[in-house]
Amino acid sequence: MAVSKAKKDKKPERLIASNRKAFHDYEVLERLEAGLELVGTEVKALREGKGNLADAHVTFHHNEAYLLAGHISPYSHGNRENHAPDRTRRLLLHRQEINRIMGKVKEKGLTVIPLDLHWSKNRVKVELGLCRGKKLHDKRQADKDRDWAREKGRILKSGARGG
Template sequence: MGEKLICNNKKAYHEYFIEEKLEAGMVLQGTEVKSLRAGTVNLTDAFMLIRDGEALLNNLHIAPYDFGNRQNHQPDRQRKLLLHRKEITRLYGKVREQGYSIIPLRLYFKDGLVKVEIGLAKGKKLYDKREDLKKRDTQREISQTLKARNRG
């Protein structure tokens, strides 16, 4: 069946160095899944917390389902992530000791189930961001000159 991308967090790659990626499931309500299928989600400011041995996703905004009734979900509620206990304790140790953050990178359907790809990330300094922009600009210029040569 494959994967169908719902939402991507482009800002995460600009703001953080991504050290490691993990896939996690999410506990959702029925109208949330319908809203995700419609693509009404914002992943930009979301982050993961570990509290009482549970992984929780905060600030993930899933808009209320348009055709929902009074049973509709709250858009900004905390959502529990489904990870193995060993993974949660390892991530918790990294966040506590080494100053890492855990952020969601993308949200997608995999075989009919909603999955979130989380990344163990370390924040970039301003000069790192400038360096990345310079590299991207030079790569763009190189590719444009190569295209121009191939045409002429």
């Protein structure tokens, strides 16, 4: 008996690039997934793992969302028709999603930050986070909490070993 496509195990989403700095500088309130409008050499470069979201952010212009400062290095086997590494890329979102996000950004003073790039069904997707900037004391408290969790783990681990 043949197994249908629907019953086959889905492949996990493969991570291309992650914006680790975003979790340090921002408090993520909401997450959503969007597509990216890319040219061919950008897709090939991302297959080589050459994406970087370190200082990337999202802006809105004429009721469309754009990813700024997202760096995709040139494709290694490309020619002079290669893409510009730091070009502005349009995000593919439904109109209702754009309007809802724009409303929250204007009303509550939030920021939209890309959290990661990943493959989903052979398409490049970007996970966006609706974020609020952390203050210095929030960052310090997060560091203390992380250090305390690490210390607790060490204590429990050494106690379990009997030493």
